[in-house]
Amino acid sequence: QKEVEQNSGPLSVPEGAIASLNCTYSDRGSQSFFWYRQYSGKSPELIMFIYSNGDKEDGRFTAQLNKASQYVSLLIRDSQPSDSATYLCAVNQSWGGSEKLVFGKGTKLTVNP
């Protein structure tokens, strides 16, 4: 069973701080990695995707990928109370022409004003 592991938290940071969220995955063949944000009772909302080793920045968000270590992370700079949500790491598994996302359990982030 291919797994995606995340620290479930909760992770609590003060407003303006950097929040660091981590994810490991077991399928070495995975090529595409995604971070979704999910507010309570809502659907997953895509915030970042990354395919290549290294960093990818988009505004206050930076995704980091290390395929050798099978590790993906998300940094949120200048955290805001509106960033308080559960962050889902998802890994695309592609096999025999089929595709699916495998999700971690999510890390609940609370940003305190």
Place this chain on the structure above:
Amino acid sequence: EPEVTQTPSHQVTQMGQEVILRCVPISNHLYFYWYRQILGQKVEFLVSFYNNEISEKSEIFDDQFSVERPDGSNFTLKIRSTKLEDSAMYFCASSVSPTWSRITKNIQYFGAGTRLSVL
């Protein structure tokens, strides 16, 4: 901005009844999915659908489940005889194309979900 649309937002049903959950994927997308999320648990893959047939289904997607694309816009999930444990949020997602097309990296966009409550 184009979005995936799901109806109804909340469905309440009695155990043993059939339900149909409806989705309208983003119009130029070709690859469709259903996921579910039981309260407090992770999002789980149910089924993927491409070129008018199922590409992959999970262990959860047993004979009680079926999917259909009855016309050019709708994508439905049917549960034939609901059980208490089917109570969950059901999310539809779509993507432009699968990874092997090399056009995109299977970026999936999710609908707002249908909350299914089986009593």
